[in-house]
Amino acid sequence: MSKVKEAYSEIESVVGEDFVSDKDFMKAAYSRNVDPAFPDQWADIIVRPETTEEVSEVVKVANKYKLRIVPRGGGADLVGGSVTSEGILLDMTRMNKLEVFNKDDYYIVVGVGITWGDLLSQLIPEGYTPGVTGPGSGFAATIGGGLSNSTAGGGSTKYGLVPDNCLGLEVVLPNPEGTIIRTGSWANKYAQPFCRYGVSPDFSGIFLGDVGTMGIKCKAAMRIYREHPYKATRTFLLNEYDYNKLFLLAKKVRYELPDALLGFSSFPPFYFAQFKNITPELKKTKGPGASITLEAMDLETLEKRLKTLEDIMKEDTAMVPAAPGANAKPNLKQAFHYFQAGISPVPGRIAMATCHKVPISTLGKIHDENVDWNNRHANDIPGSVPAGVFEATQYLLPNGNMVVLGGVAGENTDEWHEKNMELWHSKIRTQARYGGAHYWLGESISQAVAESGAYTPEYEQFFRDMKKTVDPNWLLSPNKFHLHTYESKFKDHYKEPD
């Protein structure tokens, strides 16, 4: 009997025959995410564990037979995050319960397979919010994916990234013992998971943004906040095409409206074409625009804040007419659909996206660098859609940095897949080299960052040693970051600037 068959048999005894499969059609069903740029990958075994203890037992089996393990949340990412061409794929979506909803101490404990849509639908009607309200990949994505990818999303302008709101984790280490640990105040066996820091070094951090390389997160304790019932969105188009001006406005809005600012997104001029003819002032604008969402606990305060916002923006922008007062209501459907509707692989273009953070003061510079990359590669990309239109899309985060969405819109044909991947990696390396800090790493982005030479040898060794400590058989998601083996080196994958 092959080691895969033996492992299958042992896993079956752990989770039951209904929750493990090695059928071909099942492997095909799990062979991709929202990532048509990647070739399909078929795992050997797919498992749907229900408890942390079951995950631990599966990890023991994987170690016994030296089989790779890749955890999978909602499978909603574009970057090859949760597929494997061999070994065990752990579908974590059965671990999807809101286990604790503590309104006194303002925290929740969830199974990492809970979706954003489910979580929001349980919290917001009760008057609470998790702060960040889900990633661009939609509300069928899971909280576990947000933690593994250090995701930004709705509400991140005010509440930061998903891991910024994490208080503690229940994690299975990928070692032969399948060790289960808890982090934050949860590491104190007498304590509740109410606080991230204090009882030890912040070991939560090694599992956040790890893209599933350091441990298998099973439960997460997260902050919650009071939901502000009054929200309004205003959209402004800059008079001039000036990303430095956009930075100054973002800085000013952040400074003047610290408690009110829930969202600040900017987009390139073509995005606002529909508004151009509404007023003479809008018609004259040449620049990018910004959609800004404010919130308040009451309507009067919201209206005062909107007045402040309009005063800040009036000199340099024209405002798109909007319904007065609180015109923004939570709309999960929009969040579910806006992203997906833009990336259909039929008739044949695929979005190879990147998200990275930059200091807002560098916005003008990094915009120019992205445009430069686009110009240099304009002839490399066929079709009518300009490459990298997304790099002019920004999303303000707390404390002076912004998410910049960028990437390549590639041709989705067999002969273009390899070229697409090369272009994608090239763009990410360029972004890493101007100092961008990527998240939503998956396989493609984590590998491209490693290829850029961004990590010092000392940091790389620390990373590998840390992984070796928790994953001595090097089984968990080894393709991420070009980790491959303990002995391999990022420099073997280094690519010169192009």
Added chain:
Amino acid sequence: MTEFEPKEKFKHLAKIGPNVLQCIACGDCREQTDYTANPPKWGVCVAKDHTSGFEPFFARGKMQIIRSLWQGKLELSKDMADVIYQCPTCNACAEACAYDMDNVAMYEALRAELVDAGCGLEAHVPMNKAMVELLNPYERDNKLKGKWLEKLDFKVKDASSEQSENLYFVGCTAALTPDIENVAINSAKIFNKLGIDFSVLGEREVCCGSVGMRTGDLKAFNSVATKNYEIFKKSGVKSIITSCAGCYRTLKKDYADYMEELGITVYHTMEFLAKHIKEKNVELKNLGVKTTYHDPCHTGRHMGLYEEPREILKKISNLTEMKTVKQAAKCCGAGGGVRKGFSELSLDIATSRVKEAEDTGAEYIVSICPFCFRNLTDAIDSSGSKLKMIDLTDLLIQALN
């Protein structure tokens, strides 16, 4: 070379064209809980929720299977069929999708490929065989389809020999199930009371073929569909009214070309009656009973018929809606061949729906589909629920009296 070029090997999937590959695999069909939606969504797929929940149990996994077949990486198999046929084809996944995809058409095409490859579900074979040979899928003598007529105290026109404006197409479930024949009896009584000119086919009524179409046996479907075409053509009727949700979907959508050629309009009974009641200003008595309404998938998500039954129900009862309604309504679990192929799963799904109905505090769970009636009744009986299952025609005849 692209993956979107049609593959000759899969003729049923090829008919749908490159849209079989439109799914981007975002997973909105896996889980969509959205309290802000109208109507609110509390999950999507009953098959996923009541099985092991692996990807092929809901839309995204099926779409990836189709994609892998299309690319020549996967073969059709009986193992695959065992999962593919656990879907009641309720189409909730299409409602959750950002794209305008006809998911049911794709699942039916996949099932047709499975049947052609000899991988169809064994449990469906006798049903489809009976549909062709006995003209009903219940393996009964088709003459029994006329029995319910004996319980009427007025004569109904025979569509085979008498002209009428409307043909009342009863459907096999109501015509051949004594516990559900009241749907037919009450429909006829209502038409009669309202002075609507109608005829029936009685023992000559041929199954619409829904079960064949839903389970991928297109030969069986075409066999009865062509028979029906000839019967409808000969009858000369202007419209067909049916009280069965499955027949309604099949006659109106799957027979669309036939109906257009024959100039026949297809109505569900409640669609027809709601219009008639409004136009003729028919008085209805409120019966004072507390009801909740179950949207059949074949009238609802498949055909968009949501409001007409509610209009009537609000006039004749005190309607309290369930947590999931209309486009977001949970399926009863009977359709798509699930009741026949996976009876425990079907009952399990129906039991969940009954619990949802119980939460409204209603006395009656009302539907307009004999097949939902049957499955929900079984769930009420097996779970010991105090709810009473009733077809809307049963309440309407009381309200007219």
